[in-house]
Amino acid sequence: MRVLEIKRLYTSVNIWGVLSWVFVLLILLPNANILVNVFSEPNENWDHIKEYLLRQYISNTVLVTSLSGLFAAVIGTSLAWVVSVYDFPLRGFLKWGLVLPLAIPPYIAAYTYNGMLNYTGVLQTFLRNSLNIYIDQRYVDIMSLQGAVFIFTLFLYPYVYTITKAFLEKQSSSLIENARVLGRSPLEVFLFVILPVSRAAIVGGTTLVMLEVLNDYGVVKYFGITTFSTAIFQTWFGMGDVDSAIKLAAMLMLLVFAITMSERALRGRRRFSYTTTKARPISRIRLKGLGAVLASGYTFMIFSLGFLIPTLQLIHWALQTYRRVLGLKFLELTLNSLLMALGSAALIVCMAVVIANYSRISETVIARTNARVTIVGYSIPGAVIAIGVIVVFVALDNHLYWLYRLIDPDTPKLVLTTSLVMLMFAYTIRFIAIAVNSVESGFEKVGKKFFEASRTLGMNVTRTFFKVDLRMIQPALLSGFLLVFVDIMKELPLTLILRPFNFDTLATKSFQYAHDEMIHEAAISSLIIILVSFASIYFFHRVADKEER
Amino acid sequence: MYVEIRGLTFRYKNAAEDTIQDFTLDIRKGEIIGILGESGSGKTTILRLIAGLEIPSRGSVRIDGRTMVDGNTFLPPERRGIGMVFQDYALFPHMTVEANIKFGLHRMDGARRNERLEEVLRLVNLAEYKRRYPHELSGGQQQRVALARALAPEPSLLLLDEPFSNLDRDLQQRIRDELKVILKGAGITSIFVTHDRDDSRALADRVVILRGGRMVEIGDPAEVLR
Ligand SMILES: Nc1ncnc2c1ncn2[C@@H]1O[C@H](COP(=O)(O)OP(=O)(O)OP(=O)(O)O)[C@@H](O)[C@H]1O
Ligand SMILES: [Mg+2]
Numbered sequence: 001m002r003v004l005e006i007k008r009l010y011t012s013v014n015i016w017g018v019l020s021w022v023f024v025l026l027i028l029l030p031n032a033n034i035l036v037n038v039f040s041e042p043n044e045n046w047d048h049i050k051e052y053l054l055r056q057y058i059s060n061t062v063l064v065t066s067l068s069g070l071f072a073a074v075i076g077t078s079l080a081w082v083v084s085v086y087d088f089p090l091r092g093f094l095k096w097g098l099v100l101p102l103a104i105p106p107y108i109a110a111y112t113y114n115g116m117l118n119y120t121g122v123l124q125t126f127l128r129n130s131l132n133i134y135i136d137q138r139y140v141d142i143m144s145l146q147g148a149v150f151i152f153t154l155f156l157y158p159y160v161y162t163i164t165k166a167f168l169e170k171q172s173s174s175l176i177e178n179a180r181v182l183g184r185s186p187l188e189v190f191l192f193v194i195l196p197v198s199r200a201a202i203v204g205g206t207t208l209v210m211l212e213v214l215n216d217y218g219v220v221k222y223f224g225i226t227t228f229s230t231a232i233f234q235t236w237f238g239m240g241d242v243d244s245a246i247k248l249a250a251m252l253m254l255l256v257f258a259i260t261m262s263e264r265a266l267r268g269r270r271r272f273s274y275t276t277t278k279a280r281p282i283s284r285i286r287l288k289g290l291g292a293v294l295a296s297g298y299t300f301m302i303f304s305l306g307f308l309i310p311t312l313q314l315i316h317w318a319l320q321t322y323r324r325v326l327g328l329k330f331l332e333l334t335l336n337s338l339l340m341a342l343g344s345a346a347l348i349v350c351m352a353v354v355i356a357n358y359s360r361i362s363e364t365v366i367a368r369t370n371a372r373v374t375i376v377g378y379s380i381p382g383a384v385i386a387i388g389v390i391v392v393f394v395a396l397d398n399h400l401y402w403l404y405r406l407i408d409p410d411t412p413k414l415v416l417t418t419s420l421v422m423l424m425f426a427y428t429i430r431f432i433a434i435a436v437n438s439v440e441s442g443f444e445k446v447g448k449k450f451f452e453a454s455r456t457l458g459m460n461v462t463r464t465f466f467k468v469d470l471r472m473i474q475p476a477l478l479s480g481f482l483l484v485f486v487d488i489m490k491e492l493p494l495t496l497i498l499r500p501f502n503f504d505t506l507a508t509k510s511f512q513y514a515h516d517e518m519i520h521e522a523a524i525s526s527l528i529i530i531l532v533s534f535a536s537i538y539f540f541h542r543v544a545d546k547e548e549r
Numbered sequence: 550m551y552v553e554i555r556g557l558t559f560r561y562k563n564a565a566e567d568t569i570q571d572f573t574l575d576i577r578k579g580e581i582i583g584i585l586g587e588s589g590s591g592k593t594t595i596l597r598l599i600a601g602l603e604i605p606s607r608g609s610v611r612i613d614g615r616t617m618v619d620g621n622t623f624l625p626p627e628r629r630g631i632g633m634v635f636q637d638y639a640l641f642p643h644m645t646v647e648a649n650i651k652f653g654l655h656r657m658d659g660a661r662r663n664e665r666l667e668e669v670l671r672l673v674n675l676a677e678y679k680r681r682y683p684h685e686l687s688g689g690q691q692q693r694v695a696l697a698r699a700l701a702p703e704p705s706l707l708l709l710d711e712p713f714s715n716l717d718r719d720l721q722q723r724i725r726d727e728l729k730v731i732l733k734g735a736g737i738t739s740i741f742v743t744h745d746r747d748d749s750r751a752l753a754d755r756v757v758i759l760r761g762g763r764m765v766e767i768g769d770p771a772e773v774l775r
Contacts, residue, residue, distance in 0.1 A: 363562070452602050453639035455626035457653030458702060467652070471643045 442476020
């Protein structure tokens with residue numbers, strides 16, 4: 001019945017719907033603005049870029065991204081397999097420890113490794129002074145494309161590892177056992193059973209790795225590799241050509257879409273969601289002798305390279321430099337980081353709650369799409385978001401100039417563009433998907449019955465939300481908040497580019513130090529970021545793991 | 550008639566055919582109706598349509614002359630004044646028994662609210678339990694709290710979805726008899742849903758048999774349930 005359809009729409013278009021729409025459109029606007037520029041009329045400079053530079057941007061970007069993805073997939077999957085199928089010394093610790101490289105943002109890893117491997121670094125100094133060995137610098141030059149791949153692989157493989165491991169643990173015990181009963185060796189089981197069935201999980205994790213690589217700005221900038229991320233800013237700030245910069249951003253965005261599309265295709269029809277019923281855990285094979293040594297050795301080596309060694313090195317540098325680095329200025333940095341992350345995370349979670357609640361209540365397709373659309377932001381590289389946001393804010397400032405003049409006759413033209421609002425807005429675009437996901441899973445756990453019970457007791461949607469729903473999804477809100485908070489603490493590209501003049505955070509300061517050849521001074525702020533990430537990983541992987549049992 | 554349900558028709562999104570087809574029923578004031586049907590026959594769906602938790606594609610519901618839903622109107626559940634006891638009770642886990650019951654009394658002033666709380670607690674025999682949380686109660690006690698919560702705002706119609714399904718056999722019979730006393734004592738018009746013939750026989754004034762979303766029989770329990 002037409003009338004009823006309209007009524008359904010009417011009952012769902014309340015304040016929740018309106019707000020949800022506003023938020024989603026705000027998120028889409030800057031990105032759509034970039035995307036339409038793929039087809040805009042190119043200028044002269046673009047011809048120059050196309051002729052001489054574009055090929056290198058593309059080949060560097062594609063090489064770094066695909067090689068990092070490939071190696072991360074191999075290491076992540078093999079680790080997941082070893083840890084879920086075998087028992088070996090230190091497994092209990094490493095199972096979780098192998099997630100820890102995720103606590104070290106790649107840009108921190110990049111300058112830490114450079115500091116360790118360069119001429120004055122611990123490795124070469126030791127070889128020179130103790131063993132009198134001089135190394136050809138070419139062999140240890142990490143500031144190269146290979147070096148970037150090494151860093152990305154080592155510090156991003158946990159995306160593949162965690163997703164694949166969770167899948168193997170929950171889904172495949174009967175498969176593995178069956179295959180074993182049929183007389184297949186563990187290696188054959190791995191090749192012919194585990195790999196095919198966990199394809200979706202591996203592809204999903206690898207996609208995340210590649211998206212992270214495309215998002216990166218710190219590593220490639222520090223290593224001096226021209227990828228799209230660095231080229232966009234080079235074109236803009238170096239050549240002063242906004243139009244071409246936007247065009248590059250649009251191309252990068254297309255690359256991201258291509259990757260997410262091919263994820264869909266490669267994943268096949270299987271999703272890597274687990275069945276809700278608790279599956280039997282795999283009964284692991286206890287390794288002895290050489291096998292045990294190999295398994296422990298391999299996993300421990302990755303753990304050392306990806307977490308232990310760089311962290312120890314940073315602690316060492318921190319001890320050398322804390323007298324010089326710590327001070328009022330440092331306190332300010334820390335406060336900036338904390339307040340910015342706390343404030344933005346709170347804002348983002350609130351918006352996520354509105355979007356998720358609207359999608360839950362009004363079960364229309366449109367409302368669901370709203371929630372899904374937020375995912376877009378998470379896959380878009382920081383460089384693209386940054387340029388999109390600046391373009392929108394500059395336009396906004398132009399439109400609002402009369403208003404600023406009304407309030408203060410001597411006002412500068414750019415008000416919003418030079419404020420923290422712009423940075424917060426960018427964070428929102430990039431991270432709201434994480435919060436929406438958490439809140440949605442919270443709602444899913446609680447179900448709709450309490451909501452409905454409250455409605456039949458005479459409470460409307462909004463009062464029900466504050467009296468019932470909000471209380472019930474508290475754990476989900478907290479975990480969403482934590483995830484976003486940590487991600488903002490670590491975030492570099494957006495913060496670096498969009499922060500107001502003279503506004504520094506732990507992340508930007510670390511990067512600045514490293515960039516100015518003061519790697520040791522970067523140690524303390526880096527360690528704080530690592531510590532915060534570490535705590536969150538501990539919370540989500542260790543505590544949550546225990547609770548499940 | 551006190552409650553008039555006319556031609557109610559409904560289909561869940563992504564369902565191939567109508568889940569409820571042309572459901573019509575008149576109920577006198579104070580009457581207790583039992584809806585009996587197999588699993589999946591649409592019993593819960595009918596209650597949800599009456600409560601306003603789903604929107605019918607056709608048909609109307611009027612209670613005491615007030616239109617709840619028809620071709621032109623749709624009252625949201627919170628404005629219908631219909632009480633509902635959910636299949637799994639849906640007691641708010643973060644609230645005490647007292648807070649759960651008072652939840653629906655937000656339009657009353659404080660003194661009247663406390664009075665009403667005591668009244669319904671006495672009615673369901675749980676006066677000493679008001680400080681407890683739902684998880685500190687037995688299944689039967691939870692069921693009675695859910696009943697008290699639904700009764701407290703003095704609904705014009707009470708809907709009960711399988712009120713006994715979560716209770717063990719002995720308790721089922723006892724609560725069933727209690728429930729009849731409570732409902733009849735308070736003169737509440739109610740519809741309850743069950744797949745148990747004994748329930749219907751013991752509690753209902755009239756029984757509706759539902760099959761595949763259609764009413765196939767209606768009448769006196771003694772006749773319908775021969
Ligand atoms: N949310 C939903 N979406 C789609 N179909 C649904 C939904 N809820 C119920 N159905 C379908 O509608 C039909 C009627 O469901 P309903 O819950 O009303 O049955 P019921 O008689 O209450 O069953 P039970 O005795 O098992 O509670 C069933 O076939 C069911 O599969
Ligand atoms: Mg039911």
